[in-house]
Amino acid sequence: MVPSNSPFSLTAEEESRAIEDWRAFLRFPSVSADPAHDADCRACAAWLCNHLGRMGLHAEQVETSGKPVVFAERRGRPGAPTVLLYGHYDVQPADPLDQWRTPPFEPDLRDGRLYARGAEDNKGQVLFALTAVESLIRRGALRPTLKVIVEGEEEHGSRGITHFLDTQPERVKADVLLVNDCQAVRTGQPTIVMGLRGVLSLTIRLDGARHDLHSGVHGGLAPNAATALARLLATLHHPDGRVAVEGFYDGVEAPSAEERTLANAVAEDATAYQAAVGVPPVAGEPGFTAAERVGFRPCLDVNGVHGGYGGAGSKTIIPASALAKISARIVAGQEPKAVMDAITRHLERHAPAGLRLALSDRSMPGPALRLRLDSPVAQRARAVLEANGEPVAFLWDGASIPVVARLAQASGAQPLLVGFGLESDCIHAPNESFALEQFRKGHAFVAAFLAGM
């Protein structure tokens, strides 16, 4: 990590100003999922625009089909590269409110942490990056051209930024895409996220009789939509956990030996996993470690299944219809559309007799992202993070941030995902917070990284 006495550390005066800005940013209840907070989201975007302007960037609140996107730019030295910073100003809903020790939109600094909804995710991480930019500008040390894009719907479908990227992709052209919307590994080591899985989802519906049937009169005659759906879902996996959809694994890129070693180095053991989650990590394919299954292997999950009676006691019916929601996480080398097509073919091939199969809600927000260990961007980030001797962790994350792959594609930039969030920040939960120490580390990293470009 950058030593605390490095030239990129926050000064006391800078920190006190940064905390005031951070508090101001957090006071907007910019909950994107709730239309009642539309005005709060717009006010938050306006504050951020104004803040970027004061920092010396040309900032603009871009109207979209969704919530406004804040876009800012500052020309760098001739010939210097372009860095695109990505973040989001919207937050998750704050409920359940009664579980907060202090109100979610009245930031409270205690025990070295700032408590508020968004304190970490993502206002805290956006703000340490902007504070780093501000420091460099003040010292005349920011050489690259800087672009900043902060969306208002990361927690609710990223509609606005998608519209922006579709209509004005040339504005985000860059060499490096810096994303500070990640968490570090559980040990708290400085972490570079080297991979994200892509995601796709669909709804399966089976329809049969005109209405639920009497199971005595029709049992042994009428095809049962619930039984048939269970049987159809059971065809999706082999008994050993491998996905049984023909072509599902086509194109999957295997990790290198080094990637595998690095991924396994930070893996949680099964006992700790069970203690934390309540189940042992026994799903997925045989022949791969837990870290490999999450980081390098695709998977297919039933997200929900519903049909027939679910109340107290019994109701002896043959359900007329049933539906399931399924989703796949895909990895580098897999084409979302090809996977969706393979699943569709599989379901149609296994469609039960006597019932009507309907597939809908097909969604393919984005492909996977896999970064190269030997890329100059990753190597430079590693060098900056290891400056004080603490080894960097490399994480192949099983989750998806679909907008990152889209941003990488639109900008043509090399993505760099560095996470300063920790499990103890309780993002998306009551009493979210972010430690000043992590804020300082994030600031120092971004400043050192940008100064070196």
Place this chain on the structure above:
Amino acid sequence: MVPSNSPFSLTAEEESRAIEDWRAFLRFPSVSADPAHDADCRACAAWLCNHLGRMGLHAEQVETSGKPVVFAERRGRPGAPTVLLYGHYDVQPADPLDQWRTPPFEPDLRDGRLYARGAEDNKGQVLFALTAVESLIRRGALRPTLKVIVEGEEEHGSRGITHFLDTQPERVKADVLLVNDCQAVRTGQPTIVMGLRGVLSLTIRLDGARHDLHSGVHGGLAPNAATALARLLATLHHPDGRVAVEGFYDGVEAPSAEERTLANAVAEDATAYQAAVGVPPVAGEPGFTAAERVGFRPCLDVNGVHGGYGGAGSKTIIPASALAKISARIVAGQEPKAVMDAITRHLERHAPAGLRLALSDRSMPGPALRLRLDSPVAQRARAVLEANGEPVAFLWDGASIPVVARLAQASGAQPLLVGFGLESDCIHAPNESFALEQFRKGHAFVAAFLAGM
């Protein structure tokens, strides 16, 4: 059928009196499922008790742990057999009310049918039997000892009558049990029901993680309760439709060649079934006709399955829990408890790794009922019904009337189930009705049958 000029036909005066009684009986909204109608049920039972008293029976409203049971008795000639008549005075709820042409509890006679909730099921069929008894008493032609038991919870679990049979079984001892709570075959031919299936049901629950998990972070690690439940339910059947539970078919009694011929003689064809129900009759075991599968074979159905997300769009979670309701219909020769035990063993043997299996709501209301074609009771009923030349249909019904097997056991009587209801009566639905013509046929049959004993 009994010729219309038979000595057992209703006279015009008797019919007009019977219709008045029938209307009075139907005006009570004796909905057993709704506690708001408790007083209506009691008032209905009191009316019935009083009516039986006026007919010359010793009638009593027996208090139970549920709704009162109406029990009445009339001593017959010395040495004459005892006949037990069974019916119920409760009705299904009347909603949706806006679909009734006339109010459900204001009986309306139009086009030769009486319209009201309960017009057929079961007040109409109880009343034609009582009218027949009344005619015979008035003519001095009722030789057997007569017992009448009319319960108030047939549509809601038969709790009261079960309590009555458990505590006072000696009161129902009889030689013949006459049940008029059945429907005729679709052709409308006079029908003797020769078999009913038994029923049993249970709830299956799988529990895993402490809460629903993020499918990106945990996909390929955490066992998925919805996927696992689908896989577990899929083990219940072989691909060809046979039940795969070891021991499930133990003891199943095969029908005789004659029974099979008679059952197939009244079967609906696949085209008519699909037109009526909306699905082809393709479920059940290979090697048996539709009539055989419903009448002589047990089956296992998923009545409902629920777990995880079921709303609009997608929610990419790994469900922490899921539940299913399943039920079996069983046939002659199968022990309900043995079948329940076989299903339990199967589910426990196939319980998925990493999740907790819980079975609950085990219910075994009653075994199957299969009557002998050559029994004197069935043969006498056949002779009475065929008196005017129309051939009798024999039906092995797939549904269950659990209380009939219990009544047969407690009374020691030979059951006789004759149905005068028709599909067009719309029982359990809006605009329930019963044709006067069917009422007259029922009356004539019961009168002729009792007079011959």
